[in-house]
Amino acid sequence: MRFGLTIGEYYPVDSPVHALDPRVKILLVLVFTIAVFAVVNFSGLAAAAALIVGVALVSKVPIRLAVKGVRPLLYLLAFTFIIHLFTGAKPWIELGPLHISLPGARSGALVGIRLVILVVGAAFLTLTSTPIELTDAIESLLAPLKKVRVPAHEIAMMMTIALRFIPTLAAETDKIVKAQASRGARFESSNPVTRARSFIPVLVPLFLSVFRRADELAEAMEARAYRGGEGRTRMRRLEMKGRDVLTLISVTAVFVGLAWFGRLPLV
Amino acid sequence: MIEMAKVTFEYLPGTPLAHTALTDISLTIAEGDFVALVGPTGSGKSTLIQHLNGLLTPTSGSLSFRGRRVGSDVSPLELRREIGLIFQFPESQLFEHTVADDIGFGPRRQGLAGPEVASRVENALIQVGLDYAHYAQRSPFSLSGGEQRLVAIAGVLAMRPRFLVLDEPTSGLDACGKEAVFDCLDRLNNEGVAILMVTHSMDEVAESARRIIVLNEGKIVLDDKPERIFARASFLREIGLDIPKAAELVLRLREKGFDIEADSVSMRSVVASVAAAVKERCAN
DSSP states (O other): OOOOOOOTTTOOOOHHHSSHHHHHHHHHHHHHHHHHHHHOSSSHHHHHHEEEHHHHHTOOOOHHHHHGGGGGGGGHHHHHHHHTTTHHHHHHHTTEEEEHHHHHHHHHHHHHHHHHHHHHHHHHHHHOOOHHHHHHHHHHGGGGGGGGTOOOOHHHHHHHHHHHHHHHHHHHHHHHHHHHTTTTOOOSSSSSHHHHHHHHHHHHHHOOOOOOHHHHHHHHEEEHHOOOOOOOOOOOOOOOOHHHHHHHHHHHHHHHHHHHHHSSSSO | OOOEEEEEEEESSTTTTTTEEEEEEEEEEEEOOEEEEEEEEEESSHHHHHHHHSSSSSEEEEETTEEEEEEBOHHHHHHHEEEEOOSSSSSGGGGGHHHHHHHHHHHHHHHHHHHHHHHHHHHHHHHTTTTTTHTTTTTTSSSSSHHHHHHHHHHHHHHHHEEEHHHHHHHOHHHHHHHHHHOOOOOOOOOOOOOEOOOHHHHHHHHHHHEEEEEEEEEEEEEEOHHHHHHHHHHHHHHEEEEEEEOOOHHHHHHOOOOOOOOOOOOHHHHHHHHHHHHHHHHH
16 A cells, blocks of 8 residues: 655755755746746647746756646546537537537637646646745745734644654554554455445554644643744745846746747737 | 565665665574564564565565465465564554454454454453453553553454564563563463564563574574574674673673583573572682
């Protein structure tokens, strides 16, 4: 049994993209998303795909790792495409009461490809930044909201803790599954009810251990006088360097160009 | 008899994270034996024992049980009825409302009838030395750590295995809990159940085991009787292992010129032979 996460896997190599300030990467993914949504022609989507290939080359991350993230979306993509087929005014093929229209097929394809591009593009954020970098960046980006009492530090801390415990809990789950398997438990029944029930011997011990760990962690943090974000200094400090600012501005300009190109009356 | 022939095991083969945990392991565990498996952290002990009941499959090499090859002639499920595996901190596998229900989980999975399950639960509790009337209907979560450990062990014993494999069965227990676990293991072994125990504590090994297998970096480096293993103190220290206090005492006294015969490394027999040697010297 595998409990591996495929989305959000960090790919550890040295590259200019990895070295970029994570805040810049988050902002650029945001701008990229807006730009791709602005694109309404296929040439624009092709240009966006070309940009992604460029990022893949610079970051030295195999592009198939980013494409892997699309797999869970396949049903959603198929569903979106089929629904779009039957929208649009000009009927093209008639299937009884249903009309498949050419504009519908076109917009279905546009939306589908757009989603794939967004998912693949955003995957580079998590492939090139460690989870810790990302939470630090989110805390820093949310910091202005502290003025309106958004608990930015606490949100980031919760994310850090959640991420930190994924491998721990995966190992724990693996151990409990094996322990129950050696007592004769089986998890591969084809009957969904039986299968769900067969996980009780795993879930009960797992939940117990999660609560125990949460208690222990809270105590350990309090013992170290943790009191939230106020007045806290940081060990890892994010520093926006000239190179980061330059990248942010120039790549944003490229994305704006992409949006403009995507709205030209092309195919 | 369990037999491993040239077993090699690699984690995540074919990826950049590939890591060979076991190399060319060949060993046999006879019926009724009491074997200790020792080795420094990361030497592959846990990986090895997970092969013994089919939780891991060798990358190459083969495992057979009573002459039948595991995987082709014996299914892992069948194997698990004969070879009980008890993980480190087994109390973390407890999940039922009552001790009796938890211990009965294995037998129920085997499809045994209610009365048979009940009698097995009662027997298993007796085997680990817990009073049935006192414990059966209590929640396993209300017990002490040592009691929980014994209940978890009983949960495996209820499957009536002829081989019992344990990973650090006494870690984290107080002296009292350790003694209870060892009493239970000795009793089982007297009844003919073979024991294979992974441990760090050389003192425990010295007391019970009749054979010691030393694992280092995924290979078997020594496989012999305890007294012959502990005669090689310097080698053991080199790979990061200790020797039992009793064996250490004998070695040091010999260095000081005492003539001590020690054919066993258990504390009791060493005390006797040291006493004999001291008497002899005083007499002279």
